[in-house]
Amino acid sequence: MPANKKRVFVAGHRGMVGSAIVRQLSERNDVVLITCCRSELDLTNQQAVNDFFASEQIDEVYLAAAKVGGIHANNTYPAEFIFENLVMECNIINAAHQNNVQHLLFLGSSCIYPKLAAQPMTESALLTGTLEATNEPYAVAKIAGIKLCESYNRQYGRDYRSVMPTNLYGMNDNFHPDNSHVIPALMRRFHEAKLRDDKEVVVWGTGAPMREFLYVDDMAAASVHVMELDTEAYKSNTQVMLSHINVGTGVDCTIREMAETMAKVVGFTGDVVFDSTKPDGTPRKLMDVSRLAELGWRYQVDLEQGLTHTYQWFLANQESFRA
Template identity: 55%
Template sequence: MQVKDKIYVAGHRGMVGSAIVRQLQKAGFSNIVYRTSAELDLREQAAVAEFFSKEQPDYVFLAAAKVGGIIANNTYRGQFIYENLMIQNNVIHHAYLNNVKKLMFLGSSCIYPKLAPQPMKEEYLLTGPLEPTNEPYAIAKIAGIEMCDAYRAQYGCNYISVMPTNLYGQNDNYDLQNSHVLPAMIRKMHEAKLHGTPEVTIWGTGTPRREFLHADDMADACVFLMQNYDESGLINIGVGEDISIAELAKLVQEVIGYTGNLVFDTTKPDGTPRKLMDISKLERLGWKANIGLKDGVTQVYNEVKNNWK
């Protein structure tokens, strides 16, 4: 990418998209185009066709998606597969029709089998059953990877796919009905501290292990890969170490200063037992995460704590 190139960031108001915009601006890129969902509905083929025809971007970061936690994924299964397929199909196809030089498709670690060996290597894709609660979302993301590879094979498109681990950061979703585990914990414990609630309930047993990457590190990796990676298939983006949900809860409790008890509701689902990325492919290219988990959680809590009363 050259500084003058026109770059389209789809999903620029989301956690990942906004982090990519900040990273691009930090690196000196100023010719960045984006549209809100009200201005451009990526599910509508005609609207996407008109946008690409008019704007003619050189590079595309496809960070737009319908996302949510266990409850949302399991409740809105039809919406999750339909909307994500429509968004990515439209953007990828019209990037091809308008000769985009390079496109990055952002997936999710949920594409891997529920019981995949740990840490998860890129080649474990499609080697076993998926986690049932978010299977429709995962299948949409797998289809996006395959579509990028198919367009690369048939049309010579330089489309790449990146798979981030669990993300957190600025512009995260803290809605308790459809947020992911870390922002949900932050919000729950903050409100419990405010109201003097004696205990906070955490879903599941606390034993599943998860890896967490700050969105700013994710964005740094995305810009790095857009400039240094050109292969088919996919590449993992993560930190290379994980933490149990119980350990995470204690870390969040410490950052927030909540002194009540943590209670684990074992009637609620745990999800996948462990999700740790193998990041050796990324490390060989020369990239490594910089933001530690406790520092990152402290940063995001300081950013959002005054929003809740």
């Protein structure tokens, strides 16, 4: 193996974001990809993770492994969301440090910011207000991951970076009818309604909340871009390395507008009805992505394009969703 090839571990390589990062890195000739299935490595098992790192001679880590879900899943399984995410983060980040891995990228979430944060949300909004109640346990776990990276950087001089993506969607998303995020849940609902020739599809909430959506392949490209930034470029003007950076489009739309675009892409011609008795969640979530733009990255895929790509993938893989 050429000496200049990096050994890169992608944790969570079968998930939506992890698989997109694998697609990005697999096109490179300077990378040896290291992946491990859950049946081979339980990331919640500290000893197993330590042994894995000790044996693999890893140079870089993309920490994309996480337990994720939408409002319903976060409301139903709060203990699992905080526990499993905390344990995986602690195990991987500490094992990386113990085995002298200098470069790590932790993937967080825009839900780390306060429910009523000023819009668009800047990196400095972290820990300035109360979190959205429906996903607070998950958000607390992600904040802890950011602070783990920050702490290892401060104490040990590591270069552990964090990216905070906006709402993601795309290939390999979770299309479970109850436990998925809004785009995959609605895509499946509209598709099945079209097959049944239903007259309407019901969407949770009023349709008024504003959301920003990023296609997952754009997120993967941004992750690689941030990982490979020169260290000095990634520092703030106070010369303290910022532990996280926002990733998004900087453009948002209402849930109603997204649902109408979804209906168009799927080909559902019935009515879209909003159930205002269901929770809306945060009124608006828009990321300030100016810092990432200054560092040379901007999204490429708009919402309708991304939904079209995702629906094509959904159609090709729908048998696995039924199973």
